[in-house]
Amino acid sequence: MDERPHIEIQNLSVWYGEQRALKDISVAFPARGITAVIGPSGCGKTTLLKSINRLLETSDNVRISGRILLDGADIYAPGVDVTEIRTRVGLLASKPFPLPMSIYDNVLYGPRIHGLCRRDNADAIVERYLRAADLWEEVRERLQTPAHALSTGQQQRLCLARALAVEPEVLLCDEPTAALDPISAQRIEDLLRGLKRHMTIVLVTHILRQARRLADYVVFLWLGELVEAGPAEQVFNNPLSERTRAYLMGDIG
Amino acid sequence: MKKLRHLEEHVFRFLMWLSLLVVLGSLMLILGTMLWRGLPSLSLTMLTQIPKGGYYLGEEGGILNAIVGSLCLASGATAFAWLFSLPVAIYLHGYASRSRTAHLIRLAMDVLWGVPSIVYGAFGFIIMLWLGLRASLLGGIIALACLELPIMVRGMDEALGTVPPALREASYALGATRFETTIKVLLRQAVAGLLTAVLLAFGRGIGDAASVLFTAGYTDRLPDSLFRPVASLPLAVFFQLATPFPAVQQRAYAAGLVLTVIVLAVSVMARWLSRHLTRHVVR
Numbered sequence: 094m095d096e097r098p099h100i101e102i103q104n105l106s107v108w109y110g111e112q113r114a115l116k117d118i119s120v121a122f123p124a125r126g127i128t129a130v131i132g133p134s135g136c137g138k139t140t141l142l143k144s145i146n147r148l149l150e151t152s153d154n155v156r157i158s159g160r161i162l163l164d165g166a167d168i169y170a171p172g173v174d175v176t177e178i179r180t181r182v183g184l185l186a187s188k189p190f191p192l193p194m195s196i197y198d199n200v201l202y203g204p205r206i207h208g209l210c211r212r213d214n215a216d217a218i219v220e221r222y223l224r225a226a227d228l229w230e231e232v233r234e235r236l237q238t239p240a241h242a243l244s245t246g247q248q249q250r251l252c253l254a255r256a257l258a259v260e261p262e263v264l265l266c267d268e269p270t271a272a273l274d275p276i277s278a279q280r281i282e283d284l285l286r287g288l289k290r291h292m293t294i295v296l297v298t299h300i301l302r303q304a305r306r307l308a309d310y311v312v313f314l315w316l317g318e319l320v321e322a323g324p325a326e327q328v329f330n331n332p333l334s335e336r337t338r339a340y341l342m343g344d345i346g
Numbered sequence: 347m348k349k350l351r352h353l354e355e356h357v358f359r360f361l362m363w364l365s366l367l368v369v370l371g372s373l374m375l376i377l378g379t380m381l382w383r384g385l386p387s388l389s390l391t392m393l394t395q396i397p398k399g400g401y402y403l404g405e406e407g408g409i410l411n412a413i414v415g416s417l418c419l420a421s422g423a424t425a426f427a428w429l430f431s432l433p434v435a436i437y438l439h440g441y442a443s444r445s446r447t448a449h450l451i452r453l454a455m456d457v458l459w460g461v462p463s464i465v466y467g468a469f470g471f472i473i474m475l476w477l478g479l480r481a482s483l484l485g486g487i488i489a490l491a492c493l494e495l496p497i498m499v500r501g502m503d504e505a506l507g508t509v510p511p512a513l514r515e516a517s518y519a520l521g522a523t524r525f526e527t528t529i530k531v532l533l534r535q536a537v538a539g540l541l542t543a544v545l546l547a548f549g550r551g552i553g554d555a556a557s558v559l560f561t562a563g564y565t566d567r568l569p570d571s572l573f574r575p576v577a578s579l580p581l582a583v584f585f586q587l588a589t590p591f592p593a594v595q596q597r598a599y600a601a602g603l604v605l606t607v608i609v610l611a612v613s614v615m616a617r618w619l620s621r622h623l624t625r626h627v628v629r
Contacts, residue, residue, distance in 0.1 A: 151518055153444050180521035190516045193535045193626045202530070203520040239626045252516070259520055 097165075099124035099293045100145060100263065105159035107140050107149065114140045116317045118159070122310070127285060127294045129308035129325070131301065133346035137317045138297040142265050145295065146182040147175050163263070180207060183261035187268040189248035191240030192255075196223075196232050199240045199251055203259035218258060226254035227284055246277025253284060264288065266296045270303070282307060301341065305329060313337050315346070380606065384599030392600060397566045402586065404593040409601050411568055412582035416605070418483060418569050419562060419578055420552035423490030427498050427547055430491075432540075435502035439509075440528045452503065458496035464556035466493045471560040484572040486562025493557050494547035501546050505539025506532060535627055538620040545616045549609045555580035579605040 098121035107115040115137045122128045130138045143149040145161060147168060160167045168178045180203075192199050200219045204210035210218055219236065223229040228250040232243070240251055249269065256264065266285065270278035285294055285307060298304050304311060304325075311328040313320045313336075321328060321337045332338045339345045395408035434451065442448040470489025479485050509532055517527040533540065555578070563575030564585070579601055586598035 146519060148515055148519055151515065176521040176523055179519055184515075184519035186512060186516065186519075188512065190510070190512045192513070192516060192531055194530075195626065202517070202522075206520065206522050206526055241626070255520065 097124075098122055099164065100295075101162040101165075102141075102145075103160040103162065105141070105144060105157070105161065107137070107144060107158075108156040109152075110154050114317055115144075118314075118319045120312055120319055120322045122293060122295060124293055125289060125291065126309035127289045127296050127307050128310040128312060129304040130295065130297045130312045130314060131299065131304050132314035132320075132340070134299060136314045138299070138314055139267055141314065142184075142267050142295060142297050145263070145265055146179050146184055148179070148184065150175075180259050181261055182263040182265060183256035183259065185249070185253055185256055185264060185266045185269045187271045189245060189252045189272065191243070191248050191251055194240065195237045196240050196243070196251060197236040199255050200258050202255060207259060209259075222254040222258040223251075225257050226250040227280060228254060244277075246273050246280065249273060249277065249281060250284070253281070257288075261292070263293045263295065266294060268297055268299065270298075270300075313340065315340070377606070380599055380603045383596055384601075384603040387593070387596040388600040388603060392597065393604070396568060401566075402589055402594060404591045409577075409579070409582050409597070409604070411566055411577040412579045412601065413604060413608075415483075415562070415565075415569050415576035416552050416579040417608070418576060419486045419490055419558060420548055422483070422487035423494055423551045424498075424544060424548045426487060426491035427494040427551075428544060431495055431498040431502055431543075431547075434499050435506055435540075436528055436532075438499075438503050439506040440524050440532065452500075455496040455499050455503075459500065462556070463493055463554050464559075466490075467557040467560050470557060474561060479573065481561060481563030481575045482571075482573045483562060483569055483576045486558045486576060486578070487572075489557045489561040490551045490554065493554060494551045497550055498543050498547040501543025502536075502540050505536040505543055508539060509535045537623045538627070541616050541620045541623070545613060548612060552609065553580060553605060555584055579608075 100122040102118055102120050102122075105115055105118040106113065118141065130141060132138055140149065144157060145163075145168075149155055149157060157169065159169075161169060163178070163181065167173070192202055194202070197219055200222050201210050201215060204215075204218055220229060220233075223232065228247060231247060232251075240248065243251060249272070253269075269285075270281050273281065282303065285296065288294060289309070296304075296307060308325040310323070311325045312322045313328065313332075313334075315336055321332060321334045323333070327333075328337065329341065332341065336345070391406070392408040393413065394410055395406075396411045397409070398405060398407035401407035438448050438451060466489050470485060470492060473488060474480070474482075474485040513531060513535060514527055517531045522530070558578050558581065562578060564577050564581050565575045566577070567574075569576040582601045583598045583605070586594045586601065589595065
């Protein structure tokens with residue numbers, strides 16, 4: 094993690110109407126590895142996450158100021174193709190939402206849109222990414238069945254396969270295990286641990302134990318403000334801020 | 347106090363049952379009357395022949411002209427209305443969901459929904475004069491399409507509104523554009539509701555008498571041109587019921603029965619179709 098940061102957020106502020114959700118956040122996410130964004134509910138974790146793939150602006154009444162650099166280039170600069178940003182920065186949402194189509198078509202949704210899928214490589218793409226999400230063995234016999242027939246845990250892994258299929262360099266995870274049972278959650282955590290070797294993962298979680306298990310780097314938000322950011326070991330064992338210490342000890346939040 | 351709350355519970359339960367009874371009862375009464383008065387004179391001849399001379403005095407013939415005419419009018423109008431309402435509904439949801447424009451469009455549609463159908467007939471008549479048309483199939487289709495449009499737009503609007511925002515976000519997050527998201531996700535997810543909206547509009551269109559009265563006219567011939575008058579079932583009911591002959595009046599009930607059966611058949615077909623189309627819908 095000695096390279097220059099993959100994602101750099103500079104003076105980011107976000108308003109929902111009159112309500113200010115993020116206050117002047119500046120923080121950098123190192124390339125590869127897992128950065129956990131922690132903090133109590135409603136502190137702006139998801140807002141921060143959705144500003145990195147510009148999904149925030151699809152909601153009504155949102156105002157964003159500041160810059161977010163992806164490999165040094167501002168994704169909010171005029172003329173930037175938002176679909177390209179969302180292709181480079183994938184998202185795994187907190188509740189799995191399979192698209193209304195078969196398992197097979199769900200995986201190919203992204204590749205088809207971006208013209209990566211031809212008739213002769215479609216099957217291979219599907220198999221590759223279902224394997225990458227550790228789902229292939231369970232669904233190989235029923236690829237043409239509707240995706241919503243899968244269990245919630247399987248749906249979440251399908252959503253992961255679908256996200257990976259567009260070959261993103263960053264993966265944003267918004268409490269990806271919140272809707273899952275412990276065993277399904279464990280599998281998602283294992284997958285993230287494997288994926289971090291070659292991609293940058295930003296993990297929003299309000300489960301401190303999960304952050305401790307997975308994070309290489311930690312960002313702590315409190316009521317829309319950045320309190321502390323640093324290597325996981327340092328933040329967890331020797332936090333600089335009194336508020337971080339109180340949160341980690343369970344005194345606040 | 348406790349007793350009063352229990353009494354309240356009983357009173358409201360009773361009122362709900364009463365309402366249910368009134369609703370179901372009136373439906374049964376309508377169907378029953380139609381079956382009782384119309385079934386005896388319903389025959390194969392009636393369904394397969396056009397009126398012969400003296401039909402309206404109780405002589406030989408059938409209402410095939412009205413059956414075919416109504417099907418042509420309603421299908422044409424539904425197709426026409428669909429062509430315009432789907433883009434409007436998509437605009438309301440994909441592009442302008444909570445803007446002032448969207449609010450105004452919805453208000454306009456609600457107002458149009460409440461406009462009496464005779465007004466659509468008069469309006470269609472003016473358009474026809476302006477286009478230089480006479481009472482014809484095309485004129486009827488235009489008037490009916492205007493009548494169906496607000497029903498279809500609002501129905502589709504409701505259907506698209508039930509799609510969870512997170513599903514749309516899932517598509518955006520994969521780098522899809524609004525258009526791709528609309529076509530590949532939104533419409534697929536809402537297909538059953540969209541179909542219901544089309545069906546609702548069709549049902550309203552095929553049953554309407556006032557808007558086709560001036561615009562489509564009436565004829566004893568089968569429809570053969572867009573520019574000639576056509577017969578329709580609601581007007582067949584109206585004209586036959588207006589005669590002083592009991593035998594012809596009975597045929598009016600039979601014609602009403604045919605109309606009901608057509609709407610029922612389309613409804614069953616649409617249900618079957620939507621079951622097959624919604625295999626993939628996320629619930």
